[in-house]
Amino acid sequence: MAEVNVLLAVDRDNAKAMFSAREPDAMRSFFNHYQYSPEQRLDLADCWQEVKEYLQKIGQENERLAIPLSMAFNGGRQLLNEPPQQVFLVRPDVVAHLGNILSELNLEEIEGSEDVLSELVRLRDFYAQAAKSLQCVVFTTGILCDN
Numbered sequence: 001m002a003e004v005n006v007l008l009a010v011d012r013d014n015a016k017a018m019f020s021a022r023e024p025d026a027m028r029s030f031f032n033h034y035q036y037s038p039e040q041r042l043d044l045a046d047c048w049q050e051v052k053e054y055l056q057k058i059g060q061e062n063e064r065l066a067i068p069l070s071m072a073f074n075g076g077r078q079l080l081n082e083p084p085q086q087v088f089l090v091r092p093d094v095v096a097h098l099g100n101i102l103s104e105l106n107l108e109e110i111e112g113s114e115d116v117l118s119e120l121v122r123l124r125d126f127y128a129q130a131a132k133s134l135q136c137v138v139f140t141t142g143i144l145c146d147n
Helices: 012-020 024-033 048-061 063-070 092-104 114-132
Strands: 006-010 041-043 077-082 085-090 136-141
Touching: 006 012, 006 114, 012 024, 024 077, 024 085, 041 114, 048 063, 048 114, 063 092, 085 092, 092 114, 092 136, 114 136
Parallel strands: none
Antiparallel strands: 006 041, 006 136, 077 085, 085 136
């Protein structure tokens, strides 16, 4: 099984357990044993870096959006940094703000491939659902395997 880049929505109770996992092995163990529903996991397509660059471009054009858009993937608070294994956290309040920003994007104006557009739609829907559930979002790389 291949390791994948994954966004996970984590509820308040599980976030407490995640934060108590301060050592790298404990953090890896948390994610390998975390029980989540299908809508709480988003396996990212190979074009996620292109999507990230697109969001950064929007942030460069609109300074007010730069910081929240930079957090969509690996710009949040770093919880684990042992490349290739990394974990970044986006707080629930930022998840809500980011969900609103992504929902307001005019996807018809996007100058990118169908893959990028599709990934933006998936990202928008994922953040909107996490915001509705008051969850934090973590970006993991090199930890979880594909389903």
